[in-house]
């Protein structure tokens with residue numbers, strides 16, 4: 703399952719033989735997580751409007767608050783985010799989501815992916831990352 707609008711990841715998972723269900727977190731009920739997926743992938747961009755703090759993509763926040771009540775026992779999760787390394791908090795929403803999943807007993811599917819700029823220009827790195835996800839399942 704890919705909670706993201708980034709079709710590069712979806713297409714790469716498909717090439718690796720996965721059947722992918724892509725969801726927008728804005729329309730996703732928390733009980734979707736109870737389904738027997740081999741892997742779930744959460745994606746969220748990072749935003750900051752000053753020097754001192756960052757925010758996760760606004761659409762992800764309600765879902766983030768909901769998963770704070772969830773126990774990810776026996777769930778394998780990959781996390782990625784889009785951002786821009788010229789900012790102080792490069793893809794920091796990814797770290798925030800990782801921390802939450804770990805604190806809720808989830809199993810992270812390897813290192814998270816931080817995409818610097820246009821995902822279509824980073825497709826080689828994305829494909830490599832998907833390979834590590836696939837091996838973790």
Ligand SMILES: Cc1cc2nc3c(=O)[nH]c(=O)nc-3n(C[C@H](O)[C@H](O)[C@H](O)COP(=O)(O)O)c2cc1C
Nearest residue numbers: 747748749750756759784785786787789791792793
């Ligand atoms: C005003 C503004 C603030 C941003 N702040 C950050 C930031 O703090 N960290 C980061 O990694 N990227 C930052 N970015 C880059 C965005 O996260 C990046 O463009 C991302 O691809 C946006 O994805 P989205 O349109 O799916 O939300 C910022 C971009 C803008 C325009």
